[in-house]
Amino acid sequence: MSATDPRADAKLQNLPEEALQDLWRFRHPEEGGEKLTLEAICVEVPRLYGFSISLSSLHSFYRWLEVKRRLDTRSSLATQLKLDLAKDPEVSEAQIRAAGQRLFMAEGILERDSKVFFDMVKIGQNETKLQQNDRRLKQTDQSLEHEARRVKLLEQKAAFADEVKKAAENRSGGVTAEEMAEIERKLKLM
């Protein structure tokens, strides 16, 4: 082997994902399957992938594969969380990335159930939402007060217009120029 040739275990590590799955199943067969010995796999590797491998390299490769699978699981949970959070327009890209990284690093129950972590993130998110809602409610209250004042003024205007109309109906000759000026002044004040 030349100095630049990849090592045999590196060749195995660089195999496509499907091949890695097959190699995993050789040692961890699904129900009813037969577990192969490392010696048997040593014989299979040249036939399947076209290069030979020593027993110690194969042993080292399986240790690597176990760690890889664990990190893959963490990664897929973190990616799922990121996808779920991405659906919420109020969560920023930086928050999504940070939450994914935290889940990736989390241990224990979080490693098995990303939903727990998702709920935790959402609780934090909901607190922010509640604060925003409080602010919105205050703004709504102010708008309602403003609207009430406006309605009151309109009612006053309407009442005054009725009053003027009645006064005009009860007398002959209509409204004088002075009276009209006074009416316009009062309406402007409202």
Added chain:
Amino acid sequence: MANKSSIPVGILRRKVREVLNMQPGFGKSEEMLMEYLPRLAGGPVSLQEQRDAREWNHEQGYIRSEDDADTDEILWYITAAGIAKQKL
């Protein structure tokens, strides 16, 4: 005197890159390195050995660090040079 690991330093340096090369988009904390390094190396690895192997990779530009403000931890990532080195 502390017990000397039976794992050659060259292997440990490579194993540091191996851990960081798995799911390279996610940073790994020192705690994670300490969890996975012994599994890959096939024996116990002391904190000092892990740090020495990590620092060597850092000096060579095979790995890089990033301060994570959220977790208040230093996260480690493999670099493009580190990935190329792993393929050899």
